[in-house]
Amino acid sequence: MRPALVVPVALFAVVAVALAVGLGLKPREIPSALIGQPVPAFALDPVENFGPGLSNEDLRGQVTIVNVFASWCVPCRAEHQLWVDVAKTGLPIFGLNYKDTPANASAWLAQLGNPYQRTGADRQGRVGIDFGVYGVPETFVIDHNGIIQLKFIGPVDRVALETQILPKVRALQALVQPAPAR
Amino acid sequence: MIGLRRAALAALFVAGCAVLASAQGLEPVLPDPAQEARAQELHKRIRCLVCQNQSIHESNAELARDLRAVVRERVAAGDTDDQAVAYLVARYGDWVLLRPPLNGRTLLLWLGPPFILGAALIRTGVYFVRSRRTIPEFKPLSSEEKARVAELLGEERQG
Structure with missing residues (x-):
């Protein structure tokens, strides 16, 4: 085979494969800059009647899930029952209520059930920005040391829960011993 | 107003x-x-x-x-x-x-296009240089060749 024939065909194949892979990527899912970073410092009052409140200090000592939700967010409604089910297994799930009104948030949790051991009402959305939230729902898995280990963007369905979130939680639970307090 | x-x-x-x-x-x-x-x-x-x-x-x-x-x-x-x-x-x-x-992860993004443009320009240059080289250089006809040409032309004129 002459290289003059092989080289263009090979180049074309490389470009075609790269573009095919690129087409399959989801541009909506922006990789988080915060993986491997400690959770930002914050302290929030609870959603009315669904306390206690939430701060970064609550995210240490055990593997936790932080679920960012809002009553105005339709996909949050879709995933909510799943969190209610997961909460029954005893896994600590904390709710970050993003840019919501207190009345709406309370009514929402009263109606759909409250899976959250603690809630934080982020009415201005500033804690959300510190977490790099750009669309709700978003879900974070946080390890014993308060380090963000996984971010899931969009509504969690059963497949995502079983294949991504829970395996991460179990791996972290098995792996990490609580670090001595600094 | x-x-x-x-x-x-x-x-x-x-x-x-x-x-x-x-x-x-x-x-x-x-x-x-x-x-x-x-x-x-x-x-x-x-x-x-x-x-x-x-x-x-x-x-x-x-x-x-x-x-x-x-x-x-x-x-x-x-x-x-x-x-x-x-x-x-x-x-x-x-x-x-x-x-x-510009960092390690975006190196290809930034340098890829100029690299491809450069490679294409170099390849095009090589093509033209080579194609010029393959054109035989012009040499004046030798006296033998001149005689042959005159002979052929003469035949044509007669024919």
Whole structure:
């Protein structure tokens, strides 16, 4: 085979494969800059009647899930029952209520059930920005040391829960011993 | 009288345009015009994460509005341009910049196109140089060849 024939065909194949892979990527899912970073410092009052409140200090000592939700967010409604089910297994799930009104948030949790051991009402959305939230729902898995280990963007369905979130939680639970307090 | 009314209408028109021209509309701006101008220049460099191909300067999304306020806050707090941008990059990653920085992960993005252009130019140059070389050089005819040509031409004329 002459290289003059092989080289263009090979180049074309490389470009075609790269573009095919690129087409399959989801541009909506922006990789988080915060993986491997400690959770930002914050302290929030609870959603009315669904306390206690939430701060970064609550995210240490055990593997936790932080679920960012809002009553105005339709996909949050879709995933909510799943969190209610997961909460029954005893896994600590904390709710970050993003840019919501207190009345709406309370009514929402009263109606759909409250899976959250603690809630934080982020009415201005500033804690959300510190977490790099750009669309709700978003879900974070946080390890014993308060380090963000996984971010899931969009509504969690059963497949995502079983294949991504829970395996991460179990791996972290098995792996990490609580670090001595600094 | 007519002149006055015209002037009033013109003033109203200009004021209306000014309001429409800014997507921010009634947003609180910084009291210091120089700082506000700096904040707005920074807004143009920050990607709106909801709409993705607009800057937060252009976007009406709620998150864009919040991020504009954050940038104003950082500028007012005395951040340099780089510090204000770094504040957002720490939370949202390089992706939040409309102009990606040159680093290990973006090397291919920045250097790929110039590399391909360079390779194509070099290959084209090589092609032309080679093709020129293959044209046989012009040599004047030897006396034998001249005689042969004259002979052939002579035959043709006779025939």
